[in-house]
Structure formats: C-alpha cells, structure tokens
Amino acid sequence: MINQSANPADLYDPFDMSDPFPFYEYARREAPVFWNEEIGCWVVTRHEDVKTVFKNLSIFSSKNTGSSVRPHSPAVQKVLHDGGMNITSGMSGRMPPDHTRIRSFINKAFTPRRTAVMEAPIRARVIEMLGEFKNGRADLVKQLTYDLPALVVFLLLGVPDEDVPDVKQWALARMAFQWGDPSEDEKVELAKDMVKYWQYCLNLIDQRFEETRDDLPSDLVRIYNEGDKSITREEMASVCYTMLFAGHETTSNVLAEGIRVMLSHRHSWEAICKDQALIPNAVNEMLRYSPSIFAWRRITTQPVTLGGVDLPVDAPLVVVIGSANRDETCFANSETFDILRDDTKEMMTFGHGVKYCLGAPLARLEGKIVLEELTKRFPSLRLAADQTVEYRSNSAMRGPKSVIVEWDADSNE
Numbered sequence: 001m002i003n004q005s006a007n008p009a010d011l012y013d014p015f016d017m018s019d020p021f022p023f024y025e026y027a028r029r030e031a032p033v034f035w036n037e038e039i040g041c042w043v044v045t046r047h048e049d050v051k052t053v054f055k056n057l058s059i060f061s062s063k064n065t066g067s068s069v070r071p072h073s074p075a076v077q078k079v080l081h082d083g084g085m086n087i088t089s090g091m092s093g094r095m096p097p098d099h100t101r102i103r104s105f106i107n108k109a110f111t112p113r114r115t116a117v118m119e120a121p122i123r124a125r126v127i128e129m130l131g132e133f134k135n136g137r138a139d140l141v142k143q144l145t146y147d148l149p150a151l152v153v154f155l156l157l158g159v160p161d162e163d164v165p166d167v168k169q170w171a172l173a174r175m176a177f178q179w180g181d182p183s184e185d186e187k188v189e190l191a192k193d194m195v196k197y198w199q200y201c202l203n204l205i206d207q208r209f210e211e212t213r214d215d216l217p218s219d220l221v222r223i224y225n226e227g228d229k230s231i232t233r234e235e236m237a238s239v240c241y242t243m244l245f246a247g248h249e250t251t252s253n254v255l256a257e258g259i260r261v262m263l264s265h266r267h268s269w270e271a272i273c274k275d276q277a278l279i280p281n282a283v284n285e286m287l288r289y290s291p292s293i294f295a296w297r298r299i300t301t302q303p304v305t306l307g308g309v310d311l312p313v314d315a316p317l318v319v320v321i322g323s324a325n326r327d328e329t330c331f332a333n334s335e336t337f338d339i340l341r342d343d344t345k346e347m348m349t350f351g352h353g354v355k356y357c358l359g360a361p362l363a364r365l366e367g368k369i370v371l372e373e374l375t376k377r378f379p380s381l382r383l384a385a386d387q388t389v390e391y392r393s394n395s396a397m398r399g400p401k402s403v404i405v406e407w408d409a410d411s412n413e
Ligand code: HEM
Pocket: 054, 062, 065, 091, 092, 103, 153, 156, 242, 243, 246, 247, 248, 250, 251, 254, 291, 292, 293, 296, 348, 349, 350, 351, 352, 354, 355, 356, 357, 358, 359, 360, 362, 363
C-alpha cells in the first residue's frame, strides 16, 4: 500500500522487485523523473520519457550500461584489468560509430534463418525437459525456465554440453556483479568469474578460426574470412560475451514470471489451451506485463529537459521499462493482463531504436514453443497454493526464484 502523501523519491527501493508496480503508478503521476541518492541516478518512469531516452542515443548515451551500480574498488579493477576486460567487453555499452559498425556485421550473421533453424532443436529440448515433469508437481524455474534459454544460447553459440555448468555460473556472476548489491570481497570473486567468461569467449572465436561449424561464431568468422574485415577477433568475442548473458537471464525470467502470471489468470491459460493460435499474442502480453529487464541505464551527454526536469550533462539515468509498459497513457487498462490486447507494440521490453534487442525474435520463439508444449501436455497446470513467490534483490532484472506448479498427474503422465 503506497503512502499517497509521501515523496516518491523517499519510497523508492531500487533493489526490491517483489511488487514494484503500485510504486511506479504513483511515481508516474507525482514525480515522473526523480533523483535517487542510493544509486546516484535519475529514475525515469513514464513511457513517453523512456522512449525518448532510448530513441536519442546521442543525448542519452549507453556507455554506462555495462558498469555496476556502485564504483569498483582498486582490487576489483585489478582483476578486470589483468583479465583483459574493459567497458567495451560487450555490446550494450558501445556507442556509434563502433556500435553501428559491429551491429551491421552481426546483422549479416544473426539472420532470421539462424533463428528459424533453431525451432526444431528448441522444441526437442522442451519436450525432453517436460518429460521429466513427474508426480503432478514441479518447479518451473528449476526444471524448465532457468536452463532452457541458456541451452538455446549455447546452441546458438556452439557451446558444448560439458562447458554448460561453468558458463552458467559465470553468467550468474555477471548479473550479481553488474546489477546486484554484493560486498567488496564478493565483488572480487565475481570479477574473477567474469574474466573466465570473457576468456572463454575469446577462445570460442579462436577455435572457429581453426575450424568453422554450424553456429553463430562460425558465421561471424566466415563473413570475416570472405572479405568483411570490419570487426576484430576481440569484437567477435564481445558479441558472444553479450549473447551469453543477453539471451539467458532475460528470457528465463520472462518465461517464469510470464507463465506464473498466465496461470494466475485462469481464463487466459484456458483460452490458450483451447486455441493455440492465441499464443503469439499471449507471449507479447507476457513480455509487456512482466519485462525481465525491468530497468536499464543511460547517461546524458549534454544538458537536456526530460519529463519537465532539467538534467545536467553526465547525469546517470535509470529508465524503468517495467513502469513504461504499465503507463496508462499508452496502454488501455494498463494494469490488466490481457492476452487479446492489440497495443503491445509500444512495449519497451526490448528497448527501442538502434539498440533494439537483436534476440527479440529468438526470445519470442522460445516463449511460443514453451507455451505450445506446456498447454498440449499439461492443460490442468496450476500454481501450487502452498508457495510464496520470491524475487531476487536486483536493480535491473526481475524474475521469480521459483514457481511451483501442479497438475492432474494421471491425465498427463
Ligand atoms: C525476453 C528476453 C529478452 C529481453 C527482455 C531483452 C531485452 C533487451 C533490451 C532491453 C535491449 C536493449 C539494450 C539497450 O538499449 O541498451 C537488448 C539488447 C540486446 N539483446 Fe536482448 N533481450 C532478450 C533476449 C535476447 C536474446 C535471446 C538475445 C540473443 C541470443 C539477445 C541479444 C541482445 C543483444 C546482442 C543486444 C544488444 C543490441 C545492441 O547493443 O545493439 N537478447 N535486449
């Protein structure tokens, strides 16, 4: 319950992802752009302003997206420096002209064909995982939604099965390092894992220079070998580095929270069980209603007025995608989960403009396959009554730690 007489800035808890929506509804109305001392950022909550920020990369730079919530200690800086990592060891922190050059190179490799050929192997994985759903009760996160998107990215990148546990561990370290709130000692350990993750990506590219296969890193190397030398080996590794994270936690969290929301709106679940043609739009609504990248960062490159607030140059911003997606001025009945709505196009879930998510079609494909297979096999699926759904403390990512489901065992096994 929001104290309607309080200053929104005083009520804000950037790390509490349990139910942030009532707060943002209040903030959009009372203080659409406000300063938060704890994370040292301006917080942007309205759809119109979030879109303006994403659209104008030259004024709202993405160069701070890869930095962590608090500044690094010298010990952490040393680990990263010795491991050869810097701010550009990824895609989202990059700016034009570098970003434009690298992105046009990736576009030649990460084509609709590369996504389409993944449909059959993704479906096979989903069916295999659902085959392990036994005895009428399962944890969706542990048994399906956490691992699946990681396996999909591993498939895309050609990461062999034996490396999967390590890579997953490193991806978790990166999430906690950049968007969590670890102690200084913990940060040093997390930084060591991030360095391992970066070195792994460099090796992946080196291996493909020795021998190409049927995966995305091989496509990058092939395009290079065929004459387009516009990106370096290190930049190819940074593409892989970005994908491993960008395609994992993001999709895991959307699937887990989206299915949880769907099951708590029984009529929606029953509708997609009856008519699978509704699934693509249902996936869009899951993405709008519960975006996994809940908040993202930018920094101003010049003085600018946003949402009526004058911002100086170098003002760090947090753009709250989760709030923009519920903005009542943009979406009809914005707080209502409605799988039939026709206005999801304006969602900010995948960003907007030149940095629009490269993996959006793949994420949508995963959502569609999961819902198709789940509804086919477990139409009686429901949320277990004896659970409290908890969310990791994080300033950017939102998703449940577990979602326990039940079904009528004998009808499905
Ligand atoms: C539901 C799942 C996903 C969500 C919510 C999501 C969200 C986003 C967002 C908000 C951005 C924009 C970042 C910015 O403007 O700074 C982005 C960029 C990106 N995403 Fe995704 N993403 C998802 C899945 C994926 C997948 C599956 C992949 C690839 C396997 C992927 C790859 C990328 C890449 C490479 C970028 C950087 C684009 C650039 O800087 O030009 N994403 N994503």
